[in-house]
Amino acid sequence: MHGSRRNGLPAAFGGFEAHRLTTRRGTINAVVGGSGPPLLLLHGYPQSLLMWHATAPRLARRHTVVVTDMAGYGDSFRPAPSFGHEAHSKRALALDQVEVMDRLGFDTFAVAGHDRGGRVAYRMALDHPGHVSRLAVLDIVPTGDVWARADAALARGYWHWSFLALPAPLPERLIAGDPDAFFDLHVRGQLGLGEDPERYPLELLDAYRRPLTDPGAVEAMCEDYRAGATIDVEHDELDRAEGRRIACPLLVLWAAHGSLPRFYGDPLDVWRPWAADVRGAAVDASHFMAEDRPEETAGHLLAFLGA
Amino acid sequence: MQIEGFEYRDVKVAEDVSLHTAIAGSGPAIVLLHGFPQTHLMWRHVAPRLAATHTVICPDLRGYGASSKPADGYAKRTMAQDVVNLADALGFERFALAGHDRGALVAFRAGLDHPDRITDLTILDVLPTLDMWEVLHGVDATVAFHLYLMAQPRPLPEQLIAGAPDAFFGFFLDLWGITPFDPEIKAAYLQASREAIPSIVADYRASASTDIDHDRADRAASRTLAMPTTVVQQDWGAALGFDAAALWRPWAPALTHRTVTSGHFMAEDDPELITEVLLAVSRN
Numbered sequence: 134m135h136g137s138r139r140n141g142l143p144a145a146f147g148g149f150e151a152h153r154l155t156t157r158r159g160t161i162n163a164v165v166g167g168s169g170p171p172l173l174l175l176h177g178y179p180q181s182l183l184m185w186h187a188t189a190p191r192l193a194r195r196h197t198v199v200v201t202d203m204a205g206y207g208d209s210f211r212p213a214p215s216f217g218h219e220a221h222s223k224r225a226l227a228l229d230q231v232e233v234m235d236r237l238g239f240d241t242f243a244v245a246g247h248d249r250g251g252r253v254a255y256r257m258a259l260d261h262p263g264h265v266s267r268l269a270v271l272d273i274v275p276t277g278d279v280w281a282r283a284d285a286a287l288a289r290g291y292w293h294w295s296f297l298a299l300p301a302p303l304p305e306r307l308i309a310g311d312p313d314a315f316f317d318l319h320v321r322g323q324l325g326l327g328e329d330p331e332r333y334p335l336e337l338l339d340a341y342r343r344p345l346t347d348p349g350a351v352e353a354m355c356e357d358y359r360a361g362a363t364i365d366v367e368h369d370e371l372d373r374a375e376g377r378r379i380a381c382p383l384l385v386l387w388a389a390h391g392s393l394p395r396f397y398g399d400p401l402d403v404w405r406p407w408a409a410d411v412r413g414a415a416v417d418a419s420h421f422m423a424e425d426r427p428e429e430t431a432g433h434l435l436a437f438l439g440a
Numbered sequence: 441m442q443i444e445g446f447e448y449r450d451v452k453v454a455e456d457v458s459l460h461t462a463i464a465g466s467g468p469a470i471v472l473l474h475g476f477p478q479t480h481l482m483w484r485h486v487a488p489r490l491a492a493t494h495t496v497i498c499p500d501l502r503g504y505g506a507s508s509k510p511a512d513g514y515a516k517r518t519m520a521q522d523v524v525n526l527a528d529a530l531g532f533e534r535f536a537l538a539g540h541d542r543g544a545l546v547a548f549r550a551g552l553d554h555p556d557r558i559t560d561l562t563i564l565d566v567l568p569t570l571d572m573w574e575v576l577h578g579v580d581a582t583v584a585f586h587l588y589l590m591a592q593p594r595p596l597p598e599q600l601i602a603g604a605p606d607a608f609f610g611f612f613l614d615l616w617g618i619t620p621f622d623p624e625i626k627a628a629y630l631q632a633s634r635e636a637i638p639s640i641v642a643d644y645r646a647s648a649s650t651d652i653d654h655d656r657a658d659r660a661a662s663r664t665l666a667m668p669t670t671v672v673q674q675d676w677g678a679a680l681g682f683d684a685a686a687l688w689r690p691w692a693p694a695l696t697h698r699t700v701t702s703g704h705f706m707a708e709d710d711p712e713l714i715t716e717v718l719l720a721v722s723r724n
Contacts, residue, residue: 280579288581289648292588299585303611310603318596362579 145186148193149200156232158225159210163201163233167193171239172438173230174200177248177271179320179354181207183340184247187332187427192434199237203253204229205353206344214301214352218360221353223276224368227257231264243438245269245384247423249357252276252365255379255407259372262380269384269434272391272420274403276361277369287396293319297358304355305348312345325390325419332424378408384437385413386430391420412437441628443484443498445491450506451499453525457513459499460506461526465491468559469532470718471523472498475541475564476640477609477633478705479505481625482540485711490718497535499526501543503639505632514639514646516569517654520550524557538562538718540707542643545569545651548665548691552658555666560721563671564714565704567687569647570655575682583680586612590644597641609633618703625708659690670696670721672714674704 149166202209212220246254251270327333344350418425446462539547669692
C-alpha cells in the first residue's frame with residue numbers, strides 16, 4: 134500500500150496513507166487518514182483528490198477520512214468510453230466508491246462531494262441509501278435540475294457543459310490543440326481556480342494543468358460530461374418521477390461568488406424536493422471553496438457530521 | 441475556386457472594408473449572402489441559374505472569405521450597411537436580398553433597417569437572433585454549443601478554435617449537411633475559415649450582445665419587415681419544441697414559410713429547390 138506512485142502530494146496530506154483499491158471495474162487511487170467515523174471525500178472537475186489537501190487534515194481530527202480519485206480522474210483507472218456513456222454515469226462512479234469503502238471495511242459512511250464529485254455523492258445517496266449516513270454537496274444543484282432550468286443565459290455561463298458533452302473527438306481535439314488556453318482562460322479565468330496564490334502553490338496548479346495534456350484524462354473528463362447530458366439526466370428524471378428521495382440528512386454548501394446564487398437564487402429551494410432534511414450555507418469563496426476557504430468549509434462539514 | 445462565368449471585383453463598402461464579390465448576368469439585381477463556415481462559393485450551383493434572368497451579386501461577408509477582416513464592426517447592422525453600400529457601388533437602388541445562415545441574419549437586419557432598398561427578402565434556415573436565444577432551453581440546447589463557445593470573452597474561443605481549426609469548422613460541414621461536400625469545396629471552406637477565426641468569432645460574439653439589443657428594440661417598437669419575405673427552413677423546430685413559422689410571422693406580415701427536408705446547406709444539398717424558391721420570389 135505504501136510506495137504510492139503519486140508525486141507532488143502536498144505536505145498537508147503527510148499524515149495520510151496511500152492506497153490502491155481494487156474494485157470490480159478497476160483500481161481506485163486513495164489516501165486515508167485520521168480516526169473516527171468514516172467520511173469519503175470526492176473531488177470535482179477538472180481536478181483530483183488533491184483539491185482536499187487543505188480541508189482533509191482538518192476533517193481527519195474527528196473522522197477517518199478517505200479521499201479518492203474518481204474513475205477517469207487522477208491516478209484511478211479510466212473506464213473505456215461506452216455507448217450511452219454508462220461507464221461514466223454518476224451511477225457507475227458512485228458504485229466504484231461504495232466498493233472502495235467496503236474494501237476499507239466501511240459499510241456505512243458519510244460522503245461529501247464537490248462539483249462532479251457532488252453529483253456522484255448525491256447519486257450514491259439515492260442508489261445506496263443503506264450505505265450513506267450523511268451527504269454533503271459543494272456548489273451544485275442536481276444535474277436534472279440544471280438542464281430542466283437551462284435557458285440561453287445558463288447555457289452561455291455553463292458553456293463547457295455543452296462543449297464537453299459534444300460527440301468525440303471534437304472537444305478532445307480542441308482542448309489538445311491548446312491545453313494552456315483551456316486551463317488559463319477557462320479553468321482559472323472563468324471558473325476562478327487559484328485566485329489566491331497563497332492557497333495554490335505553483336506545484337498544485339501544475340498538477341491540475343497536467344491532465345489536460347493527457348488524451349486519456351481529457352477523454353474521461355468529456356465522457357463525464359457526456360454522461361451528464363444524457364444518462365445522468367435520465368436517472369435523475371426517473372427518480373423524480375418515482376418520488377425517490379435522499380433518505381439521509383443533506384448539507385448544501387455553495388460559493389457566494391459562484392454561479393449558483395446567480396442562476397438559482399437560493400440553491401436550497403432546488404434541493405428541498407430531493408430530501409426531507411436539507412440545510413446549507415453560502416461560503417465566501419469562489420467555486421473552489423474547499424481550497425479558497427478550507428477552515429470555513431471544514432467547519433461547516435464538521436458541524437454537520439457531528440450533529 | 442471561383443463561380444464559373446462570374447466576374448470578381450473587390451468593392452469598397454466602408455473605410456478599410458472591401459467585399460470580395462462575384463457578379464454575373466443582367467436585369468434586376470439579387471444579392472446572395474452566405475453563411476458559416478462558408479464563403480460566397482456556397483451559391484455556386486444556384487447563382488449561374490439566376491444569372492440567366494438577373495444581375496446576381498455574391499459577396500463574401502465582412503470577416504469571411506477574401507473580404508476585409510477588420511477587428512470590429514460585426515453587428516449585423518454594420519454588415520447590413522455593407523450590403524446596401526455594395527448595391528450603391530454597383531449602381532442598384534433596389535434589389536432582392538437572400539441570405540443563408542449568418543447571411544440570413546444580415547439580410548434580416550438589412551430588411552428592417554433599409555426597407556426602401558430591398559424589394560424581397562429570402563431567408564434560409566435561421567431564426568432571428570433574439571428568437572434563437574429564446575428557444576434554446578434544456579438539454580437540447582447543447583446543439584447550439586458553438587453559440588455559447590463563441591459568446592465567451594476574447595481570446596478564449598479564438599485560441600481554442602485556432603488550436604484545431606479543421607476539427608472545429610469541419611464538424612459543422614460534416615454534421616449539418618445531407619450530401620457530403622466534395623473534398624475540393626470542403627477544403628476551400630476550411631481554408632477560408634482557418635484564415636478568418638477572429639472575425640468569425642467576432643460575428644458570433646456580436647450576435648450574443650449587440651444584435652440581440654437591436655432585435656429587441658425593433659420588437660419593442662413593433663418594427664417589421666415591410667417587403668415580401670420567404671423563409672425556408674429545416675424542421676429543427678420539431679426537435680427543439682418550437683414552431684418556426686409562428687416565430688417568424690410577427691416579424692414578417694407578408695410571410696411565406698416553407699419547411700423542407702434538405703439539410704442545412706440547402707443551396708448545395710438541393711440547388712434546384714433553392715433556385716426555384718428564388719425565382720418564384722422574383723416572379724411574384
